[in-house]
Amino acid sequence: MSTPTVTVAESVVEAGAFAGRDVTVRSSAVLDLNAVRVRLMSNMEDFPGFSYFADFAEPDAAADYEVVCVDLDRDPYDVSLLEAAADRTFRSKRFRTGFYLVHFFGDPAYLITRGNRFHVFGRRLEKTVWPYFVKHILTMYAADHGFVHLKAAGFAHPDGTGTLLLGRQGGGKTVFLAQACAGGADFLANTHTLVKDGVAHGVHSAMRVRSDDCFRDIIERRNLTPHIESGDYVASPYELFDGRTVKQAAVRNIVIADFDPRRPQGLEPVSDQATTAFLEQFSSAVTMYGLKDDLYTHCGNDLDHYTRTYEHMREQATRLVSGARCFRANVDMLDESVRDAVLSTLAAA
Template sequence: MAVSRPTPLDLSALPVRSTRTADLGLLTLQVTSNLEHFDGHAYFARDAAEGTRPDYRVDCLDLDRDAFDPAEVAALADDSLRARRFRGGYYLSHIHGEPAYLRTDGSRAYVFGRRLERTVWPYFVKRVLTDFAADRGYLHLKAAGFALGGGRATLLVGPNGGGKTVFLSQACLAGARFLTNTHVLVREGVAHGVPTSVRIRRDDRFGPLIDRHGLTPHLESGDYLAPAELVFGGRPVDRAVVRNVVVVDYNPRGRVGVEEIDPATAETFLSQYAHAVTTYGLKDDVLAHQGRDVAAFSRVLGRMNRQLAGLVCSARCFRVNADLRDPAVRDAVLERLAG
């Protein structure tokens, strides 16, 4: 008896009920959904110009909204390691959810599942930024950043919970210009910010802002998502030459203060806590993007590693353990960084 095969799903006829094309600085990303309201759109801070042809596109198809044939959906999924992990409900890093089906066709990806906002920022944004960096000669870093009075950038790196968001927020509230909250693309000593929403917590200062603008909750932290312009005022700076690289790890029981560190120490730390390929566990995605060509993969990673070494050698590198919520401490730290 012949085994029946599922009918191929027509990818050109998928329903689109909401869409947003986001400006990510050097590139654009279109995210569509078959839901009328898709929470994944809230993570983007800036829209691309009307009529922009996106560099990348992700189509998010909620399985509860339309009656897709499960066999057809499963049949079109990739056989990559990432797609197999998606089918197991593991997206990236510590982000988990229901099983999902991933298909990648060049610069376009399709994902079928539920609560797919959990895939957009945690995985797809990181992947397209890393793909772009691999193709265009950039280094993708997990870093926050701001520009001080002279226009030079300070990049903030460190472990989760180390205080980067507090450091960034306090610097910007004190007059620094916002560059980026989470991602930066670096080439030849210039940091290009990736416009993204910032997280704010409901308190006396931000509670009215959250209610007035109906801000979307962050998918994990309990904070809310807001454009940087809304929080700090003024348009963020798009790019700046890197002056400082700061390792932020606030620990009041540790050695408090600001100390300069040597480039080798900074490079080793950033290779584990800021280099996107390592930090986000994207090595298999980069290898797949290079067509599983080991030599091409090694050339790309080697070039990124050299860029990282060059960055810390051309900048001043610091370790900062300080509570920037104290205005006197904040002003002293910013004065040191601006010196």
């Protein structure tokens, strides 16, 4: 894990033409999201948005995208100018109502896009960085470069091949991932994965964990600091898993984590058709995060371009499923004997 570099000397992002004055940048870092890099900037000295990330490039590294977060309590701007300059897109209109994405809300914000640079003016803008911008950027990058963006965790086996974890909310993906890593696997991703031609490229993000049977020992051993608002703990995968991480892996298995102690336990095969249907509803970023309007805008509001792009994503997902072994897991990974048996099955040729 590398530490983000916060600028000491102030710099400026030109925004006067549409905001009435330029942006004074007081903190900046280049986020390394594996396949894509994002320069995150803020007019705040200690911007909380950096805490979501685990990997940072050198401060002068080239970035594919830029996000400029301007807190209106730190520097005042003429809201009427921001309103006039804001994007005329579905997402920008949602931002102006204080609704960012899915179940993320906050103060009204003004989204102004200029090429691959996103300017957002508002308050508590860390609520937009991980909830919206990361998801948007990864999905649009996937669309432009032939990937499919999945909400999926993952780990790598000793031979370097990988297992992707899908699942409903509360289905046990994080526990499965953590216990797999405790059993000798290498961390690949916790939430976001880009897949192309059967190879998964994981995003290493900070993880929010609870002091429960799964993470209590790690929290105490690492002396992690509680999150100031939630009482959970935020840590990088490098801290949680002793640095055992990989950036990519050819996908050998797809596991639908579906833990429910009231039902019969076991790891059972699932058909390609069932796995594909589940993936489309519970893992496809476009579906999961409600990004269909964003993707349509990204495709220039061109129906043919949009349908070709989305169909290519579906083809990548179908190819992924057909090239992997697919399972449904209702297993107690906190039981070491069960965990070892599951990992042995998944690692088997």
